[in-house]
Amino acid sequence: MPQTPADPWWKSAVVYQIYPSSFQDADGDGLGDLPGVIDRLDYLHTLGVDVVWLSPVYPSPLADNGYDISDYLGIHPRFGTLADWDRLRDGLHERGMRLVMDLVVNHTSDEHPWFADSRASRDSPYRDFYFWRPGRGDGPPNNWGSVFSGPAWTRDDATGEYFLHLFTRNQPDLNWENPKVREQVHDIARWWLDRGADGFRMDVVNFVSKAPGLPDGPVPPGSGYGLFAEYSINGPRLHEFLGELRDAAFAGRDVLTVGEMPGVSVEQARAHTDPVDGEVSMVFQFEHVDLDHGPGGKFDRVPLDLRRLKGSLDRWQLGLADRGWNSLYLNNHDQPRAVSRFGDDGEHRTASAKTLATTLHMMKGTPYVYQGEELGMANAGFSDISEYRDVETHNHYLHAMAAGADEARVMAGIARMSRDNARTPMQWDASPNAGFTTGTPWIAVNPDHTEVNAEAALADPDSVFHHYRRLIALRKEHPVVVHGAYTPLLPEHPALYAYTRTLDGTVLTVLANWSADTVAVDAAPAVAGPRPELLLGTHPAAEEGVFAPLRPWESRVLLSR
Known part of the structure; x- marks a missing residue:
């Protein structure tokens, strides 16, 4: 289907997120850098992604791994130079890919x-x-x-x-009520776009408007501190502030803009991403990745009920069906590895990694692949607090220990949910440091890299990597994947994730078994269209046909014309 002004390029794109500290180290200092990213561009081109989103590489004291910026118009020496950034930009553009920067403007570093x-x-x-x-x-x-x-x-x-400071004390919040602050942000955005950036992921951008007067939350004074979303995010001037940024920096440019917006509702997201008067291309929402948070928060993880996950993602699919646009993700730099969290990182690692990807990539929206996700990389497996580097993890540990919590239980929660699970080095090969560095890595390499690595995945036609490559290709080949209407199936089934996408008589049906048991396919034959063919599957074709029972963690994509 040809692109129209209502259907910009980023609707059919797939974005790959790079966490630079952990992607590839070119100079042997144990820290990833821009020359290292440049060295791996052919790998990304082989995967087939369209956009690279680069997590912060600006000068920073690194109190929060670069999300505390001390200079918005430079590159931290640990990552390289502006000349290296220019080479990265050019290398991506030469390969038909684009470069999105991380714009962190709710707060600065306290050293700015x-x-x-x-x-x-x-x-x-x-x-x-x-x-x-x-x-x-x-x-x-x-x-x-x-x-x-x-x-x-x-x-x-x-x-x-x-x-x-809504984050660390080293990250003071900017006062967007001051028009001079907003003007500075506009200048920063224009500077990078003029230099050749193709857009921005905007960190916690719905925090920039806060309740007038900064009132107390409902916890009685003196009884403790709370996170009061009704006062600290989605404030009354948010649309105004983001509209100004759109008009001052983005208008007239062919860019992708995604606003990270914790606590955003479907209705708010529709307004923010409306193609007529919205401010951003799409938003990152967190509803689906908060479903396994227990009463004690993210480190108090509870088992995920697939029916709740389907209910959440279905609401977003249907809610943004005719206005706005979805971003699709299960992994990023702030989330534990999806194959450990939602899948099975043991016996069924390969199949479950493929099925998670199949379920997500065939939905309506722009998929995001976080580095290593395409290999089935799993959680770090750290057992001691000294192995972690993340400020959130260490703060949680210190507060929990001070409150008298059981250390074994605290460490179990950290092992499941720490952000450092996503930040261990990219696993390029089976060598001692996984091909990431010739030096000592800034954070330990996952021991499973001897089996799970890019070199092995590229050589195996049935690997997770090649499954991602095929999913990305389907998005380019079949307009129904980009534009088709989404219809959920079997919302109350505890193990089967199923839905259809339809466009101009074409029906695409996704059947995904999110369990280690064999699952019968019930309602799909009635809605899959005439004579469906198997377009892509995680397992060899079943002799009984495309509606045969799904084997453990098996998924199928069917197409009927």
């Missing part, structure tokens, strides 16, 4: 010159670039909590006031 000036004096011209408030009694201005545990305020001795 704006903040250094802001904290120097209450009369600083940059004072209002951030949220400074006097304390209340012996404590902070309100009872807001940080995403990374503890209060969201830190007292600064230089002026005796508190500054707001």
